[in-house]
Amino acid sequence: MTNKGEILGVVSDEKILLSKDIFLKPLPRSAFIRVYCSGCGEICGITKEGAEKLARLGNFQIPPNKEDFFLEIGGCDLPVCDSSPKDEVFLKKIEDL
Numbered sequence: 001m002t003n004k005g006e007i008l009g010v011v012s013d014e015k016i017l018l019s020k021d022i023f024l025k026p027l028p029r030s031a032f033i034r035v036y037c038s039g040c041g042e043i044c045g046i047t048k049e050g051a052e053k054l055a056r057l058g059n060f061q062i063p064p065n066k067e068d069f070f071l072e073i074g075g076c077d078l079p080v081c082d083s084s085p086k087d088e089v090f091l092k093k094i095e096d097l
Helices: 004-008 048-058
Strands: 033-037 043-046 069-073 089-093
Touching: 033 048, 043 048, 048 069, 048 089
Parallel strands: 033 069
Antiparallel strands: 033 043, 069 089
């Protein structure tokens, strides 16, 4: 199987540095919580159903004050992501960044 990075090219191996400022923008109306892919650096909002699936994978509950948190995954299905989707999901507090 061909690596996505081989087909699309890899621009940089630098990791995205997360900061609180990234999470200050309001979420889109249809989004329930933000998810960050540590594989490619993408940050986006996901639906409640998607968040519940990820929470089950990570074996945690989404807290009522979800605006103070984000989910972190190790890889995603975006074509720009050179990491394979992983079953590891973490709930992280924005304040701890």
